[in-house]
Amino acid sequence: MPRRHENEVRHENTKTRKRHLEFRGFVLSWLICFVLSWHGGHAQSTARQAVVETSLGTFIIDLTPEAAPNHVAYFTKLAQDGAYEGTAFHRVVKFGMVQGGDPISKDPSKRSLYGTGGQNAIKAEARAEKMTRGSVAAVLVPGRPDSAGAQFFVVLTDQPTLGGQYTVFGQVFDGMDVLQKISETAVDASGLATDRVEIKRVTIREKPAERFVTEAAAALAGYRAVLDTSLGAITIEFLPDKAPEHVRQFMRLADAGVYAGMAFHRVAPGFVIQTGALNTKTAPLSERQQKLVRNLQPEFNDTKHVKGIVSMARGDDPASAQTSFFICTGASTALDGVYTAFGQVVEGMSVVEAIEKAPRTGETPNERIELRGIRIEAK
Numbered sequence: 001m002p003r004r005h006e007n008e009v010r011h012e013n014t015k016t017r018k019r020h021l022e023f024r025g026f027v028l029s030w031l032i033c034f035v036l037s038w039h040g041g042h043a044q045s046t047a048r049q050a051v052v053e054t055s056l057g058t059f060i061i062d063l064t065p066e067a068a069p070n071h072v073a074y075f076t077k078l079a080q081d082g083a084y085e086g087t088a089f090h091r092v093v094k095f096g097m098v099q100g101g102d103p104i105s106k107d108p109s110k111r112s113l114y115g116t117g118g119q120n121a122i123k124a125e126a127r128a129e130k131m132t133r134g135s136v137a138a139v140l141v142p143g144r145p146d147s148a149g150a151q152f153f154v155v156l157t158d159q160p161t162l163g164g165q166y167t168v169f170g171q172v173f174d175g176m177d178v179l180q181k182i183s184e185t186a187v188d189a190s191g192l193a194t195d196r197v198e199i200k201r202v203t204i205r206e207k208p209a210e211r212f213v214t215e216a217a218a219a220l221a222g223y224r225a226v227l228d229t230s231l232g233a234i235t236i237e238f239l240p241d242k243a244p245e246h247v248r249q250f251m252r253l254a255d256a257g258v259y260a261g262m263a264f265h266r267v268a269p270g271f272v273i274q275t276g277a278l279n280t281k282t283a284p285l286s287e288r289q290q291k292l293v294r295n296l297q298p299e300f301n302d303t304k305h306v307k308g309i310v311s312m313a314r315g316d317d318p319a320s321a322q323t324s325f326f327i328c329t330g331a332s333t334a335l336d337g338v339y340t341a342f343g344q345v346v347e348g349m350s351v352v353e354a355i356e357k358a359p360r361t362g363e364t365p366n367e368r369i370e371l372r373g374i375r376i377e378a379k
Contacts, residue, residue, distance in 0.1 A: 046206055047062065047063075047206065047207035048063045048065075048072075048076070048204060048205065048206055048207060049061060049062055049063060049173060049204070049205055049206075049207045050063060050075070050076075050079060050170065050202055050203070050204055051201075051202070051203040051204075051205060052084075052175075052199060052201075052202050053199070053200040053201045053202070053203075054089075054178065054182065054197055054198065054199055054200060055196070055197055055198045055200065056178055056181045056182055056197050057175065057177075057178035057181065058175055058178060059172060059174065059175025059176070059178045059179055060172070060173045060174045060175055061136050061170040061171065061172055061173060062170060062171045062172075062173045062207065063075070063076070063169065063170045063204075064168070064169055064170055064171065065169075067125075067126065067128070067167075067168060067169065068125045068126065068138075068167045068168065068169040069125070070122055070123065070125055071122055071125055071138055071148065071167055071169035072169050072170070074121060074122050074149070074150075075152070075169060075170075076204050078101075078150055078202075079202035079203070079204050080204060082201075083103065083150065084100075084101060084150075084199045084201075084202045085199065085200065085201055085202075086106040086198060086199070087100055087101055087102060087103060087105045087106055087198065087199050088100060088102075088105040088106075088114075088193070088196045088197060088198050088199070089182050089185065089193060089197045089198075089199075090102060090105045090111075090114035090115060090192055090193055091114075091115060091153075091187075091191055091192060091193065092182060092183045092184075092185050092187060092191075092193055093183065093191070094183050094184055095156055095157065095180060095183055095184075096155070096156055096157055096159075096183065097153055097154065097155050097156060097159075097183065098153065098154050098156070098179055098182045098183050099115075099139060099151065099152070099153040099154075100151070100152065100153075100199060101118060101139075101150045101151040101152045101199075102114055102115055102116070102117045102118050102150065102151050103117045103118045103150060104116065104117035104118070105117070108196065111192065114192060115139075115151070115192075117150070117151075118149045118150030118151050119139075119141060119147050119148070119149040119150075119151065120141075120144075120146065120147050120149060121148065121149035121150070122138065122146070122148040122149060123146050124145040124146050124148070124167070125167045126167065127164050127165060127166060127167055128163065128164070128166060128167065128168035129163055129164055130158075130160070130163050131155050131158070131159040131160070131162040131163055131165075131166065131168065132155075132158050132159075133155065133156060133157055133158050133176075134154070134155070134156075134171050134172035134176060135154070135155050135159075135168045135170075135171060135172075136152055136153075136154050136168065136169060136170035136171065136172065137152065137153055137154075137155075137162075137166040137167060137168045137169070138151070138152055138166060138167050138169060139151035139152060139153055140165075140166060148167060152169075154172060154179055156176065156179055156180060156183055173207075173288070174286060174287075174288045175286070176286070176287050177284070177286055177287070182197050185197055210252075211251070211252070211255055211376075212248050212251040212252050212255065212376075213248075213252070215248075217240040217241060217244040217247075218240070220238060220240040220244065220247050220248060220251065221238060221240050221241070222378055222379055223238065223251065223376055223377065223378055223379065224236060224237045224238065224346070224376075224377060224378075224379050225238070225250070225251070225254060225343070225374050225375070225376055225377075226374065226375045226377060227348075227371060227374050228371070228372040228373050228374070228375065229264070229351060229355070229369065229370060229371055229372065230368075230369055230370035230372065231351050231354045231355055231358075231369060232348060232350070232351035232354065233347070233348050233351065234327070234345060234347070234348035234349075234351050234352060235345065235346050235347035235348055236310050236343040236344065236345055236346065237343060237344060237346045237379075238250075238251075238342060238343045239301075239303060239341065239342050239343055239344065240342075242299070242301040242302075242303055242341065242342065243299035243301060243340050243341065243342040244299070245296065245297070245299060246296060246299055246312055246321075246340050246342040247342050247343070249292075249294075249296060250312075250325070250342065250343075251376050252292055253292055253293070253323060254373075254374035254375070254376050255376050256288065256289050256292055257289065257373065258285065258289050258292065258293070258323060259275075259276060259323070259371055259373060259374045260281075260371075260372060260373040260374075261281050261282035261283055261370075261371075261372070261373075262275055262276060262277065262278075262280045262281050262282075262370075262371040263275065263277075263280040263365075263368050263369060263370060263371060264355055264365060264369040264371065265277050265280050265364065265365075266326075266363045266364070267355060267356060267358060267360050267363055267364075267365055268329075268363050269329065269356050269357075270329060270330040271328070271329060271330055271332060272326040272327060272328055272329060272332075273326065273327050273329060273352060273355045273356055274313060274324060274325070274326040274327075275324070275325065275326075275371045276313070276323045276324040276325045276371070277323070277324045278293070278322075278323055278324075293322055293323060294322065295319050295320055295321065295322060296312065296319065296321040296322065296340075297319050298314075298318040298319060298321070298340055299340045299342075300318075300337050300338060300339070300340055301337075301340070301341060302337075303336075303341035304331070304333075304336055305328050305331065305332045305333070305335035305336050305339070305341060306328060306330075306331045307328055307329055307330055307331065307349075308327070308328065308344050308345040308349060308352075309327070309328045309341050309343075309344050309345075310325060310326070310327050310328075310341070310342060310343035310344060310345065311325065311326055311328070311335065311339045311340060311341040311342065312324070312325050312339065312340045312342060313325055313326055313339075314339065318338075321340065327345060327352055329352060329353070329356050355369055
């Protein structure tokens with residue numbers, strides 16, 4: 001081959017290899033960018049919560065990195081490092097606001113310095129247009145937008161005058177009742193709390209999926225309920241093929257703790273024992289629990305009301321069933337087709353019979369028979 005053509009071929013081969021390397025580099029860069037962008041998007045799509053355990057109870061925050069990524073990241077790091085453990089809620093406004101997170105508040109001897117620690121760690125991020133009930137925001141030094149850090153506050157009522165002034169990085173998901181109790185802490189003339197309410201632990205977790213919302217009726221059949229009563233356990237299996245929405249709602253109420261601390265308020269021997277009435281609950285429902293309670297549309301079916309059948313109680317309106325339910329202790333054709341049967345007792349009929357035999361005045365037990373709670377478990 002003439003040398004000129006040899007050189008041209010070598011030159012073309014060199015250019016070809018260069019183009020291949022450039023293409024491979026482009027593909028590699030594209031793959032890296034794709035993986036990083038997918039990972040970032042995937043991480044952001046995983047909702048996370050902060051579970052704040054205090055000496056007065058636990059509240060849970062839905063973190064909002066889409067609104068304030070740096071604030072959420074800093075709060076998360078501090079929580080995972082245990083930085084909030086032993087800090088106190090040092091400033092409160094009764095039913096209005098609670099403030100905590102200052103690392104100095106771990107030391108009771110430095111009370112005069114509470115509110116001055118843990119600052120100047122985060123650059124300013126977007127300010128929330130509205131401060132609504134349950135908003136969790138970073139504390140700022142007045143006039144210094146980049147002064148946020150460890151301290152945070154939670155508003156217990158809408159605060160329109162604070163709109164546009166603070167970065168909100170979370171929203172209370174559950175436990176407003178606990179925050180209200182904290183807000184009732186005694187304060188001195190300057191507004192500093194005189195009694196210590198401490199943060200025991202802050203745990204960051206992925207937000208649990210809400211159970212029993214989208215499952216098909218066939219899937220609901222794979223669960224049962226165990227009633228923990230003061231006279232023993234009663235196990236119920238469900239009839240989702242007969243009353244799917246009653247089963248679903250009962251499971252959601254039980255799973256949320258709505259039935260914990262209620263009583264069997266009605267005992268009619270040979271007829272029913274009844275529980276689940278909200279006015280028998282020893283503690284008020286949390287806001288989250290209140291949102292779950294609603295009227296149910298009837299799902300009357302062909303199930304006969306015989307001993308052991310579980311059915312939903314209601315008022316005169318067929319669509320007035322909410323939380324109260326009864327267990328039949330004998331056959332009653334008068335209930336068939338006009339009350340929604342949704343389950344049956346499979347274990348613990350001896351406990352049902354013991355409740356039925358309890359001393360009573362009329363249909364009211366003389367001594368309180370507790371429904372301590374209902375556990376939903378897989379069969």
